[in-house]
Amino acid sequence: xxYGTPLDYCYHTIVETQPPSIPSGNQIIITSRIxxxxxxxxxxxxxxxxxxxxxxxxxxxxxxxxxxxxxxKSILEILLNEGINLDRKLMKVLSKRRYNIVKVLLENSSxxxxxxSLLSLICTFIFQSFDKFNPKSRVEVYNYA
Numbered sequence: 001x002x003y004g005t006p007l008d009y010c011y012h013t014i015v016e017t018q019p020p021s022i023p024s025g026n027q028i029i030i031t032s033r034i035x036x037x038x039x040x041x042x043x044x045x046x047x048x049x050x051x052x053x054x055x056x057x058x059x060x061x062x063x064x065x066x067x068x069x070x071x072x073k074s075i076l077e078i079l080l081n082e083g084i085n086l087d088r089k090l091m092k093v094l095s096k097r098r099y100n101i102v103k104v105l106l107e108n109s110s111x112x113x114x115x116x117s118l119l120s121l122i123c124t125f126i127f128q129s130f131d132k133f134n135p136k137s138r139v140e141v142y143n144y145a
Contacts, residue, residue, distance in 0.1 A: 010053065031117060052115035057106060060113045064102045067123045101130050111138055121145065 017139060030042065034051065041049070055063065072095055102123065105112055112122060118138065125133040125144055135141045 042074050055113050060106050063119055064123055068098055098130050101126055
């Protein structure tokens with residue numbers, strides 16, 4: 001674990017691992033805001049840089065739909081493997097309610113359409129407690145975390 005200030009960190013050496021394409025290679029994802037990154041980017045042989053494009057309303061809606069569907073499917077599969085049966089009707093009602101809440105959020109705040117990372121965070125919070133999570137801005141999403 002690194003102890004010190006963020007300024008101390010920039011003087012440390014970055015140790016590179018094998019690329020993920022090689023067996024036993026590592027894959028590490030580092031995220032950053034675009035502002036200021038050009039001044040001090042991470043540099044290394046195996047480091048690839050990508051930027052998320054902003055999504056439009058339909059793309060965000062589709063992303064949310066697939067995200068929620070996949071998580072619900074995975075949870076249901078895990079519970080069934082453990083011998084736990086859930087009321088399918090109730091599951092559908094809860095699923096629809098979650099989706100509608102996210103849809104309303106997206107309609108009311110284009111700022112929340114930013115990128116898949118932010119939408120994943122929103123979906124996670126709504127999945128955990130959709131009745132308590134109602135952000136109006138990106139800052140409120142991060143404050144909830």
